[in-house]
Every structure is written in structure tokens, then in C-alpha cells.
Amino acid sequence: MISNHLLFKLASGQVFGHDQPIALKLLGSERSFQALEGVAMELEDSLFPLLREVQIGIDPYEVFQDVEWALLIGAKPRGPGMERAGLLDINGQIFAEQGKALNAVASRNVKVIVVGNPCNTNALICLKNAPDIPAKNFHGLTRLDENRAKCQLALKAGVFYDKVSNMTIWGNHSTTQVPDFLNARINGLPVKEVITDHKWLEEEFTEKVQKRGGVLIKKWGRSSAASTAVSIADAIKSLVTPTPEGDWFSSGVYTDGNPYGIAEGIVFSMPCRSKGDGDYELVKDVIFDDYLLKRLTKTEAELLAERRCVAHLIGGGVAYCD
Ligand code: LMR
Structure with a gap:
């Protein structure tokens, strides 16, 4: 369902730009192959001027050949x-396999966005299985959380969403994630100056963002699809267009060399800026207080535990799940 929303955005030029021709290669499974054929037919029938090619297949070693963007949904x-971590066992294997295939046949500069949950640790599994591709090129999708946080702050402050900037989601795409209201801004002002109910920020706001995915599953009976597709498009756009002056975006990226003292060797959502070339730099001028630091430690501990649980998939010896 996520892909079905996303593919039509990609093909229409909304994501990579209206002057960028695009070739789509869709990876399915034996079970989903007919549906894949159906999606390909709908894409063809839409006569998108930028869509030059649609290929489908079930072998990642064929489908990933020379790809420049891999959206692992x-x-x-x-x-x-x-909880999303409950999927580690089932989904971890998929991302180990896909990492190996990317390593073998994708463009050496491929950018990879991992959406399947638990996306941070799946991104870690993927990058560890793709040693010839820079670890920096792998992302775990936390843009949906950023969008959710911006929406809640805008609603509370009575402003439109575009007035909320500098929104960092720190850590895991899970209920330990930290939506950072200390560094975020509304109309250019610190959030805490605009929303003076700090108890609301610490409790209601934080929990709402952390649990939004789960609440949505209860309502729909299935997980978010349209808003996830929008957030994947946003995540790509943030990497292919220069980040506006003074702002940033969140992405789950590899922690080696991070300036915040977060444990190395995990995929952790952090504030990023891009020149629009597909690459990014971590933002240095962020501030921390005790509240934020305490929560960063908690989400970091969760990711370290997830890493222990997939040690067998990342060349780290015997797995141990807490
Ligand atoms: C979401 O946040 O909506 C998705 O990651 C799906 C989920 O399991 O919550």
C-alpha cells in the first residue's frame, strides 16, 4: 500500500523534479507478483511524461542492478x-539479503531508505551487509515522525505547519524516539517560548508523536500507508534539494563520527542538512538539556539492545535478545 501511493508521486515528477526522467524497478515476491504486474500496468496507463521504464522482478540481484535510489519498503x-522491534526476527533476514544484493549490483553511490520496521536496525543490517557502499548512504525513515511532530506543534500553537522548523527526531523509530522541542522553532522562535505549557510538551506532545503509529494501526486495522509514502517523498526531496538556510531535517543515519556522543555503530535519527546532492552533514549547533539527554540515553539503549539481537546478521557473533 505504501508503494502504491509512492510510485505515482515518483513517476509524476513530484519528488525528483519535473525535469528528471525516471526508471522504476519494482521488487516483489512470488506471492505478490500478479499485484506487481497490476501496478506496472497502472503506471503505464498513466502516461507520465517522465516515466521512461517500469521493470518488475522478484530477484533483488536483477532488480537492484545499477539502481541509484533503493526504497526498501x-x-x-x-x-x-x-511493538516494531517484535518484527526484528522476521524482517531482519530480508534486509540482510537486500544489503548483499545492493552490494553486488547497485550503483556505488546508491542512496538507500529503509522503511520496513524496525527501520533503524533494519538499515543497520542492510548497511553491514553492503560493505562496499558507504554506510553514510543508508537511512532509516524517521521523516514520518518529524512530520507528525510538526503537525502537533502547529496545531497547539495555532499556526500553519510550515511555520514549524528545526524539528529533530532523535533515536529510534519506536516509542522511545525523542521529538526535540528544545531545538525546534515556531515562526523562528524557540518552541518553548511560543508554547509555554512545558508539561504538555514533555508529556502529551512527546507521547502523541511516539505512539502515533500504534494509534493509527488501532484505528485503521493496518499501519499507515499514505502518510508514510508522503514522508518517503519528503525524505528524498530533503536530500536532493538544498536545505533552507538555518533549517534541518531528521533522518536515521549511521552514528560513526557523530558530534553528539551517541554510541557508534547504530542507526540513530539525528538532524541533517543537505546541499541537494543526495548527501548530508549532521547539524552541529544544537543544544541539550537534562530532559533531552536522559531521553537520548533511553532510545540509544534500545537501539543497542536491538543491535545485540541481530548480531548474527551483522557479523557480530551470537545474537542475544533482552
Ligand atoms: C508508522 O509509524 O506508522 C509505521 O512505522 C508503522 C508502524 O508500525 O507504526
């Missing part, structure tokens, strides 16, 4: 009452 989604 397909995985088992969680159901009501599950």
Missing part, C-alpha cells in the same frame, strides 16, 4: 498491540 508490518 516491503516487509511484514506490525499488527495491533505489537
Whole structure:
């Protein structure tokens, strides 16, 4: 469902620009192959002027050949009452396999966005299985959380979403994630100056963003699809267009060399800026207080535990799940 929303955005030019021709290669499974054929037919019938090619297949070693962007969406989604980490066992293998295939045949400069949950640790599994591709090129999607946080702050402050900037989601795409209201801004002012109910920020706001995915699953009976597709498009656009002066965006990226003292060797959502070349730099001028630091430690601990649990998939010896 996510892909079905996303593909038509990609093909229409909304994401990579209206002057950028595009070739889509769709990876499915034996079970989904007919549906894949159906999607390809709909794409063809839409006569998108920029869409030059649609290929479908079930072998990642064929489908990933020379790809420049790999959007890894397909995985088992969680159901009501599950945590995303509960999918590690089932989905981890998929991302190990896809990392190997990318390593073998994708463009050496491929940018990879991992959406299947738990996306941070799946991105870690993927990058560890693709040692010939820079680890920096792998992202775990936390843009949906950023968008959710911006929406809640805008609603509370009574402003339009575009007035909320500098919104960082720190850490894991899970209920330990930290939507950072200390560094975020509304109309250029610190959020805490605009929203003076700091208890609301610490409790209601934070929890709402952390649990939004789960609440949505309860309502829909399935996980978010349209808003996830929008956030994937946003995540790509943030990497292919220069970040506006003074602003940034969040992405789950590899922590080696990070300036915040976060443990190395995990995929952790952090504030990024891009020149629009597909690459990014971490933002240095952010501030921390005790509240923020305490929560960063918690989400970091969760990611370290997830890493221990997939040690067998990342060349780290015997797995141990807490
Ligand atoms: C979301 O945040 O909506 C998705 O990651 C799906 C989920 O399991 O919550």
C-alpha cells in the first residue's frame, strides 16, 4: 500500500523534479507478483511524461542492478498491540539479503531508505551487509515522525505547519524516539517560548508523536500507508534539494563520527542538512538539556539492545535478545 501511493508521486515528477526522467524497478515476491504486474500496468496507463521504464522482478540481484535510489519498503508490518522491534526476527533476514544484493549490483553511490520496521536496525543490517557502499548512504525513515511532530506543534500553537522548523527526531523509530522541542522553532522562535505549557510538551506532545503509529494501526486495522509514502517523498526531496538556510531535517543515519556522543555503530535519527546532492552533514549547533539527554540515553539503549539481537546478521557473533 505504501508503494502504491509512492510510485505515482515518483513517476509524476513530484519528488525528483519535473525535469528528471525516471526508471522504476519494482521488487516483489512470488506471492505478490500478479499485484506487481497490476501496478506496472497502472503506471503505464498513466502516461507520465517522465516515466521512461517500469521493470518488475522478484530477484533483488536483477532488480537492484545499477539502481541509484533503493526504497526498501516491503516487509511484514506490525499488527495491533505489537511493538516494531517484535518484527526484528522476521524482517531482519530480508534486509540482510537486500544489503548483499545492493552490494553486488547497485550503483556505488546508491542512496538507500529503509522503511520496513524496525527501520533503524533494519538499515543497520542492510548497511553491514553492503560493505562496499558507504554506510553514510543508508537511512532509516524517521521523516514520518518529524512530520507528525510538526503537525502537533502547529496545531497547539495555532499556526500553519510550515511555520514549524528545526524539528529533530532523535533515536529510534519506536516509542522511545525523542521529538526535540528544545531545538525546534515556531515562526523562528524557540518552541518553548511560543508554547509555554512545558508539561504538555514533555508529556502529551512527546507521547502523541511516539505512539502515533500504534494509534493509527488501532484505528485503521493496518499501519499507515499514505502518510508514510508522503514522508518517503519528503525524505528524498530533503536530500536532493538544498536545505533552507538555518533549517534541518531528521533522518536515521549511521552514528560513526557523530558530534553528539551517541554510541557508534547504530542507526540513530539525528538532524541533517543537505546541499541537494543526495548527501548530508549532521547539524552541529544544537543544544541539550537534562530532559533531552536522559531521553537520548533511553532510545540509544534500545537501539543497542536491538543491535545485540541481530548480531548474527551483522557479523557480530551470537545474537542475544533482552
Ligand atoms: C508508522 O509509524 O506508522 C509505521 O512505522 C508503522 C508502524 O508500525 O507504526
